[in-house]
Amino acid sequence: MSQPSSKVIIRQWKIIQFLLNNGYVTTADIEEYLYEQGLETAQRTIQRDLNLLEKYSL
Numbered sequence: 001m002s003q004p005s006s007k008v009i010i011r012q013w014k015i016i017q018f019l020l021n022n023g024y025v026t027t028a029d030i031e032e033y034l035y036e037q038g039l040e041t042a043q044r045t046i047q048r049d050l051n052l053l054e055k056y057s058l
Contacts, residue, residue, distance in 0.1 A: 011039050012049050 011034065018033045019025065027043045027050075034041045 007039075008049075011041060011045075012053060014039065015046065015049055016053065 014034060014037055015030055018030060022029070027046045030046050031041060031043050034046070
């Protein structure tokens with residue numbers, strides 16, 4: 001079952017904010033940050049999000 005699109009957008013927005021504020025980070029860093037924000041997320045999901053964000057940022 002896929003997640004509601006609003007949860008995906010919130011998670012991806014938080015990833016963007018974290019990257020803008022911290023520069024180079026690992027997926028483990030992002031996973032920890034999202035967990036602290038109340039979003040328990042697997043590193044593989046973060047990797048997919050980063051790939052999508054990269055694809056659509058060009």
